Amino acid sequence: MTGPESHERGFVAVELVAGLAVLVLPVALLVLALPAWGERQDVARVVAREVGRTIATDGRCRPSVAGRLGATVATNLGVRARDLSVVLDCAPGAELPRGGGVTVAVTVVEPGLRIPGIGRVAEWSFTTRHTEPVDRYAGVP
Numbered sequence: 001m002t003g004p005e006s007h008e009r010g011f012v013a014v015e016l017v018a019g020l021a022v023l024v025l026p027v028a029l030l031v032l033a034l035p036a037w038g039e040r041q042d043v044a045r046v047v048a049r050e051v052g053r054t055i056a057t058d059g060r061c062r063p064s065v066a067g068r069l070g071a072t073v074a075t076n077l078g079v080r081a082r083d084l085s086v087v088l089d090c091a092p093g094a095e096l097p098r099g100g101g102v103t104v105a106v107t108v109v110e111p112g113l114r115i116p117g118i119g120r121v122a123e124w125s126f127t128t129r130h131t132e133p134v135d136r137y138a139g140v141p
Contacts, residue, residue, distance in 0.1 A: 029113045037110050037126075043077045044084070044108040044128045051086055052104045052132030059138065061090035061102065070106065083109040099136035105129045 047070045054069055055062065066088055071081035089103040096102055105127055112122035 033111070033113050040079060040083075040108045040110055041126050041128070043074055043079045044106045044126060045130070046077065047073045047084065047086065048104045048106040048128050048130035049132075051106070052102060052130045055088065055102050055104070056096065056132040056134045057138075059096050059134065061088055061092055061094045061096060063088050063092050066104065074108075079108065096134045098134060098138070101131045101133045103129055103131045
């Protein structure tokens with residue numbers, strides 16, 4: 001055969017595989033990662049609320065109690081304790097002022113995309129804050 005048809009041989013199999021690898025795989029990995037990111041953000045919010053309530057009810061700034069409680073709540077919700085950090089905005093051991101508030105900052109590590117053959121890439125963190133009011137009528141006068 002002579003003419004343009006004889007020189008037009010495509011590589012359909014190669015093009016299909018390359019198209020899947022370049023277009024479909026990254027989108028699929030992102031779609032699979034989105035629910036995990038949302039779950040971890042929810043865990044951070046729950047930990048911040050629970051720690052804030054406990055510290056405000058206790059009336060003393062106790063970072064060690066906050067850290068242990070945060071680790072327990074996170075573990076119960078499926079997040080490893082080492083992927084979470086809890087910080088209070090008060091001086092350790094100080095009595096919280098009546099009618100004031102305690103702010104809790106919780107940072108959780110968000111997993112990056114898992115690419116087969118390469119591993120995890122683009123790990124990042126999410127921080128949320130919660131301020132819990134201290135009861136103005138609680139405690140010793």
